[in-house]
Amino acid sequence: MSKDKNRVPEPVARRMPKYYGFLTEMDKNGIKRVSSKQLSETMGLTASQIRQDFNSFGGFGQQGYGYNVSELRQEIKKILGLHRSHDLVVVGAGNLGRALTNYSGFEKEGFYVRALFDVDPQLIGAQIKGIEILPWESIKEYTSNNSIDIAVICTPKDKCRQVATILMDCGIRNIWNFSPSSISAPPGVMVENVNLNDSLFTLSFRLNETAILDSKE
């Protein structure tokens, strides 16, 4: 673990889940040891970058001898906080909110949706996989009675910042935002923005860029 109060740089934080994914696959395939070189080829990084990444956490394994796959996976699992479970609420019980609640992949890693919230009276009281949709105005009461680690925002774009402010007022410190409007986090709050529009438009940009270049050949 890093000894000082400096946070791990963003690119390192983004690579940790990828290491975890690769190591999980290697472990499943019965691979016992992996060298920085092999890891670096899989990750598309240099071996020295990999060692640097791991040094952010005090380093693992021995140079030249390689890493024990299962042990390294366990270390990274802990660093990612996946050795414990997390309680989530989903705000906005539309298509995406319901789909994320229904998705079993997150539960497998210990992320449990405990409640959904919506403003639509027609949705209140309905259940998704046995998880109730509650009225948005009860969020304060709910969060004061239940310890929630992460709130997932699946509201329309124009509501998301207002919703985020209320969630932060309720003491929520971690927000996973799926609305197509980025939220900037005040100190002490973590926001992970998943902007699907931006992702689709980047693909569309590349598609268009190729078409333009092809037409110029």
Add this chain to the structure above:
Amino acid sequence: MSKDKNRVPEPVARRMPKYYGFLTEMDKNGIKRVSSKQLSETMGLTASQIRQDFNSFGGFGQQGYGYNVSELRQEIKKILGLHRSHDLVVVGAGNLGRALTNYSGFEKEGFYVRALFDVDPQLIGAQIKGIEILPWESIKEYTSNNSIDIAVICTPKDKCRQVATILMDCGIRNIWNFSPSSISAPPGVMVENVNLNDSLFTLSFRLNETAILDSKE
């Protein structure tokens, strides 16, 4: 437009949708002109980075005088390919595939899901918003009769690479991949990986990092 065959660097490609988002908001709020300085403050970049980004496309507007918001938005809209419509197929009609099909935000920008595909006989023939779920084995026939710009992969992790290979064989050149397994693109194919696991684990990492740092205070 860039004059050579070199592709625009990834960070620039990722920023273009963000410019578009900000300019759309400014335009909606009746803002007529914006300086590089104002844009840079909104984007969290330096003014010189912004000018460099725009120079990748030949540059827009006049230094010192600022950019015409509506015109700049139109230019970037074209660069993103959003002046034309795109036809999509969704592979995997589970929760996420159905949610993405149901989401009206993509249609507003001209992205139309034309068909869904699945292997589950129980799903075949059902409709999402009037769009039919077709048997996966008919993908080759479908894509030879219909021009498809983008395939969206919403299959389980262990199926995604196999599905991607078949899609590429069918002539699909643009893939938006939501399965938690990254696909690397061969030359001539664009893949945009949206790994929701990685995103959630990055948030969980930060949550855990804060807890560790707090406990050390």
